[in-house]
Amino acid sequence: MAVNVPGLVAVLVFYVVILAIGIWAARKSKKVEKTCAGTKSEVTIVGGRNINVLVGVFTMTATWVGGGYIMGTAEAVYSPSQGLIWAMGPPAYLINFLLGGLFFAKPMRSKRYVTMLDPFQHRYGNMFTATLLLPALVSDILWVACILAALGGTMSIILGLSSALSIIISAAVSITYTFLGGLYSVAYTDIIQLCFIFVSLWLCIPFLILSPAVAEISHTVHLNQTIGNSWIGELKLADAGKWSDEMLLLALGGLAYQALYQRILSAASSAQAQVTCFAAAGTVFIMGIPSVVIGAVAASADWNQTAYGLPPPFERGEAGKILPLALHYLTPTWLSVLGIGSVAAAVMSSMDSVLLSSASMFTQNIYKATFRKQASERELQGVIRASVLLVGLAGTGLAFGDDSVFALWMVSGDLLYCVVFPQLICVLHxxxxxxxxxxxxxxxxxxxxxxxxxxxxxxxxxxxxxxxxxxxxxxxxxxxxxxxxxxxxxxxxxxxxxxxxxxxxxxxxxxxxxxxxxxxxxxxxxxxxxxxxxxxxxxxxxxxx
Incomplete structure (x- = not known):
């Protein structure tokens, strides 16, 4: 496949803009360090606890609306073995943020913790806290791999660019601005990224629905014309256990992510932290609607009328790439480039948060508390940056596979749900x-x-x-x-x-x-x-x- 040069230039311009905003935010972070009562490392990790509600909602939503969320949701709706009823991301994340605001935001923020592991350290000591970091770290690395794999597959389809090269470039940009500016860079780039995701994906919807190769999705609710199944899906009694397990995994497992508490703890007060969670519950649900529509459109398309041809994506084992495939073959070229930009934005908005969360926990709860209790602020800043780099490289290394984005997305939260979430409930309540x-x-x-x-x-x-x-x-x-x-x-x-x-x-x-x-x-x-x-x-x- 030939490289789409205009599209590649557009994506590179987008990357330069994001990098520039990240560097600007890093300079803002330096100014805050001079005026903030907290330490420099605290400014890097929780933004000096003065992130306002609007910025907090943007960055919290952008963190969850990653490549796994938008591509995994579309994959679930399109897949004949699943369908809309198995697209658990939007309702699960809605529940996740509501529960977070009701039961977790206040006890965490009122005690002025710096990371999710602080309450464990205060009650159980350093040794047990170190064991909790392991599942959290593994989960973060898998999450990075998931969202980078989503981006690599998208760019290879729409831009004709090597998947490996796409992954490397995107990872480098995210690592660079997170490395430089900490939470400030993450939060302010999240605003631009989330706006871009919202506009570009919603702009694609009318073109997808009106494509001559797509039947009306209301007519294919009960029968998919190309794969003989309903995009609504079916929940059989024999599958109810698996469905409920995966729904609870996403809805409750998300409450054990440091990325969530990083935003809660950066709020100016407990009340603001709760408001941020409640507002994010609505925005994250809305951001999932375009992916649902894209999955339904792809399931309603006659792929033989497109350049893709037959057999359809599912029979070729490409259901995990259905979102970029639909954008590439069912919309004009310029619009598909906007679509790839939305996926790139989603990936970076999640990746930077994951990188910072792992680095924060290791620096605050392991390095500072166990190895170097008298470490200087400059030394701690160096450890945070080194940790960002190492986690980024580990996740990038795992992204060069062909596993389902939806499956990687699910596995990334497994350990947190089974091991860390029970601990968090008990230590707080x-x-x-x-x-x-x-x-x-x-x-x-x-x-x-x-x-x-x-x-x-x-x-x-x-x-x-x-x-x-x-x-x-x-x-x-x-x-x-x-x-x-x-x-x-x-x-x-x-x-x-x-x-x-x-x-x-x-x-x-x-x-x-x-x-x-x-x-x-x-x-x-x-x-x-x-x-x-x-x-x-x-x-x-x-x-x-």
């Missing part, structure tokens, strides 16, 4: 949770998720839940196994914490068995020594870092 319960819950959640297998990563299941199916030698679980792992983790944290506290406080367990130092002797008025939770005192474990 269960005062009795202690290290023994947290460790047990962590191990149980991780073990149950790992033993359930993962086809995308080639991990066979050891536990076969009811309703499992085997197709072409690959076993797929149709039972809500992720939710089982998550709930099991929550139950273990609560029950083990309660039993251990009961044992020590009533002296049923010898004090010498408190290997983690969670409990300590306290002299009562009657002179009796009774073990009490260490968090009830101003202990070393509860010292704020």
């Amino acid at each position: 269960l005062s009795s949770a202690n290290s023994y319960g947290a460790i047990t819950g962590y191990v149980v959640g991780l073990l149950l998720r790992g033993l359930s297998g993962e086809p995308l990563l080639g991990i066979p299941p050891v536990i076969l839940y009811p309703g499992w199916r085997e197709v072409d030698g690959v076993i797929t679980q149709y039972f809500p196994f992720r939710t089982v792992a998550m709930l099991s983790s929550v139950i273990c944290i609560i029950s083990v914490s309660w039993l251990v506290k009961l044992g020590f406080c009533h002296q049923k367990i010898p004090q010498s068995w408190d290997l983690l130092g969670v409990f300590e002797e306290k002299k009562e008025a009657v002179g009796e020594e009774v073990p009490v939770p260490r968090e009830e005192k101003n202990s070393i474990l509860n010292t704020k870092f």
